[in-house]
Amino acid sequence: MPALDAPDRRILNSLRLNARITNSDLAAEVGLSPSACLRRVRLLEQSGVIQGYTTIVAGGSADEGMVAIVQVELERQSEEYLLRFEAALRRHAEIQEWFLMTGDGDYILRVKIGGIDDYGAFHRDVLSRLPGVARITSSFAMRSHRRM
Numbered sequence: 001m002p003a004l005d006a007p008d009r010r011i012l013n014s015l016r017l018n019a020r021i022t023n024s025d026l027a028a029e030v031g032l033s034p035s036a037c038l039r040r041v042r043l044l045e046q047s048g049v050i051q052g053y054t055t056i057v058a059g060g061s062a063d064e065g066m067v068a069i070v071q072v073e074l075e076r077q078s079e080e081y082l083l084r085f086e087a088a089l090r091r092h093a094e095i096q097e098w099f100l101m102t103g104d105g106d107y108i109l110r111v112k113i114g115g116i117d118d119y120g121a122f123h124r125d126v127l128s129r130l131p132g133v134a135r136i137t138s139s140f141a142m143r144s145h146r147r148m
Contacts, residue, residue: 002047007032011040012049019053065114066140070127071105073135081132082106088130094122105137116140 004012010030014021021029027037044050074081082100089095089109097110113119119138127136 002043002049004049008040008044008049011037011044015041015050065112066116066119067144068109068111068113068119069139069141070109070111071137071139072107072109072127072130072133073104073137074106074132075134076132077106084131085133092126094126105135 007030011026014026014029023038023041024034026041027034030037032040041050072085074085085107086098089098094111094113095109096112099108100106101108111119111122113122119140123136123138127133
């Protein structure tokens with residue numbers, strides 16, 4: 001990843017808050033000409049600093065399901081175990097995001113499921129059968145907010 005200078009960081013901060021901002025508004029916000037701003041955004045995209053843009057859909061209705069935050073401890077932390085575990089995670093759409101962690105536990109997963117009964121089945125049929133799993137600790141989101 002290339003070193004980011006102050007204008008790059010201002011661009012990224014602005015895009016985190018509003019990825020749909022026009023280039024001319026972004027340029028004015030970060031203090032660059034529109035052509036210089038567009039050139040920097042394209043370089044950030046090409047270098048992989050900006051990996052994409054997304055739409056976040058508001059949740060909240062009961063029929064949209066719930067989010068479980070799952071901490072997973074593996075039997076071992078070898079590269080082989082980590083790669084096998086992550087390959088298995090990719091096969092389950094319910095596992096929307098995961099982080100390899102320091103400290104207690106090895107991974108944090110964000111799991112989107114229909115409800116508590118669905119989670120029970122998912123825990124039994126999927127999570128507990130993932131390769132190398134030693135311990136699973138689950139928590140459920142009561143409310144969510146995401147700053148972009």
